[in-house]
Amino acid sequence: MADEVILLDFWPSMFGMRTRIALEEKNVIFDYREQDLWNKNPILLEMNPVHKKIPVLIHNGKPVCESLIQMEYIDEVWPSKTPLLPSDPYQRAHAKFWGDFIDKKVYASARLIWGAKGEEHEAGKKEFIEILKTLESELGDKTYFGGETFGYVDIALIGFYSWFEAYEKFGNFSIEAECLKLIAWAKRCVKRERECF
Amino acid sequence: MAERSDSEEVKLLGMWASPFSRRIEIALTLKGVSYEFSEEDITNKSSLLLQLNPVYKMIPVLVHTGKPISESLVILEYIDETWRDNPILPQDPYEKAMARFWAKFVDEQIYVTAMKVVGKIGEERDAVVEATRDLLMFLEKELVGKDFFGGRSLGFVDIVATLVAFWLMRTEEIVGVKVVPVEKFPEIHRWVKNLLGNDVIKKCIPPEDEHLQYIRAHVIVSSCVLSLGFV
Numbered sequence: 001m002a003d004e005v006i007l008l009d010f011w012p013s014m015f016g017m018r019t020r021i022a023l024e025e026k027n028v029i030f031d032y033r034e035q036d037l038w039n040k041n042p043i044l045l046e047m048n049p050v051h052k053k054i055p056v057l058i059h060n061g062k063p064v065c066e067s068l069i070q071m072e073y074i075d076e077v078w079p080s081k082t083p084l085l086p087s088d089p090y091q092r093a094h095a096k097f098w099g100d101f102i103d104k105k106v107y108a109s110a111r112l113i114w115g116a117k118g119e120e121h122e123a124g125k126k127e128f129i130e131i132l133k134t135l136e137s138e139l140g141d142k143t144y145f146g147g148e149t150f151g152y153v154d155i156a157l158i159g160f161y162s163w164f165e166a167y168e169k170f171g172n173f174s175i176e177a178e179c180l181k182l183i184a185w186a187k188r189c190v191k192r193e194r195e196c197f
Numbered sequence: 198m199a200e201r202s203d204s205e206e207v208k209l210l211g212m213w214a215s216p217f218s219r220r221i222e223i224a225l226t227l228k229g230v231s232y233e234f235s236e237e238d239i240t241n242k243s244s245l246l247l248q249l250n251p252v253y254k255m256i257p258v259l260v261h262t263g264k265p266i267s268e269s270l271v272i273l274e275y276i277d278e279t280w281r282d283n284p285i286l287p288q289d290p291y292e293k294a295m296a297r298f299w300a301k302f303v304d305e306q307i308y309v310t311a312m313k314v315v316g317k318i319g320e321e322r323d324a325v326v327e328a329t330r331d332l333l334m335f336l337e338k339e340l341v342g343k344d345f346f347g348g349r350s351l352g353f354v355d356i357v358a359t360l361v362a363f364w365l366m367r368t369e370e371i372v373g374v375k376v377v378p379v380e381k382f383p384e385i386h387r388w389v390k391n392l393l394g395n396d397v398i399k400k401c402i403p404p405e406d407e408h409l410q411y412i413r414a415h416v417i418v419s420s421c422v423l424s425l426g427f428v
Contacts, residue, residue, distance in 0.1 A: 050302065050335055059291070062291055064291070064294045064298075065298055066297075066298055066301060069294050069297045069298055069301070070294075072293075072294070072297070073290055073291070073293075073294040076290040076293065077290050089275050089278040089279045090261075090264055090266070090275070092274075092275070092278065093266045093271050093272070093274065093275040094266075096268075096271045096274065097266070097267060097268055097271050100268055100270075100271060101252065134252065
């Protein structure tokens with residue numbers, strides 16, 4: 001029986017992007033369904049009753065919520081193609097730690113850049129740069145966060161790159177000036193996507 | 198699989214009253230893994246802790262053969278993948294994803310909301326209690342027809358949700374608010390009884406009297422700090 005894979009998503013979501021990329025990496029054919037977040041579809045409310053948020057991955061009728069959990073699920077269900085996580089338990093833990101860090105830190109501080117004013121906005125900008133520098137330090141001189149292969153941590157972070165220009169405009173600063181290596185990494189990821197897909 | 202050698206060192210930097218630290222002890226004990234426990238003074242963090250967890254500077258940190266792992270949910274998965282006896286997570290990818298979902302829900306939703314009860318009074322407190330109960334109702338429904346979240350035996354979500362059973366529900370006694378009344382949450386109460394029937398749980402949770410004293414002292418400090426406007 002062929003797999004039925006549906007993704008409920010919202011086009012600018014950096015979280016939805018993770019799941020889209022993971023499915024593409026695995027060459028999984030899926031039905032992308034754009035959601036109106038201001039007028040939520042009954043299917044979204046039924047498939048994610050706890051959070052009522054996108055992205056929701058529906059595999060053969062069963063919903064999986066939360067983008068990092070979806071990435072792990074995708075990696076486990078389609079294991080033979082392009083592993084997203086390493087097989088060594090310590091390396092896996094390391095990757096999950098950084099994925100979790102990205103989840104906890106990046107969105108919240110970026111939100112203050114475009115959503116807050118005055119002191120809160122400045123504090124958000126400062127914190128955002130510090131967070132990116134921490135990630136840059138973790139990246140080091142590696143091609144990707146996992147080393148030579150594009151994987152889980154890269155996918156967890158890359159969606160935010162498409163928002164960088166917006167953050168820069170709202171924050172009146174240059175992310176590249178602060179985090180040159182990280183921007184180089186992002187450009188490598190984008191170039192890779194163009195060459196692969 | 199080759200026998201693990203005795204020279205494989207397992208060390209846990211933790212704190213006796215922390216639910217995040219205790220859950221690691223539960224997992225290691227369930228798996229029969231010997232470990233050295235190092236009690237951290239979280240008001241005066243050791244240089245070892247700061248070195249092993251430079252990002253968050255928090256316990257718990259598991260150190261295995263010299264390599265540190267931080268963040269309790271990440272540590273739990275590492276333990277499950279490294280020591281394969283008595284699996285904590287289900288094998289099936291969908292069931293595994295659901296377990297991860299509920300664990301994250303406990304930590305990021307229930308814990309964060311419930312913590313706000315402390316130091317609040319009146320209508321503000323009532324609102325937080327209501328919000329916490331709304332979240333707990335999802336767990337209540339998950340337990341219908343099951344002895345544990347993991348089914349017939351303890352699993353990942355049970356270990357993580359000990360936070361509800363032995364921290365949230367013990368704090369109720371101290372703050373004098375029944376956040377989890379039995380008439381509204383019969384399944385959760387039944388589940389707590391099941392937990393208390395398990396030897397590993399009994400061994401690994403903080404002793405009740407000392408724990409209640411600790412919570413009482415903590416609540417008093419938090420209330421003072423909040424009422425003086427420092428937070």
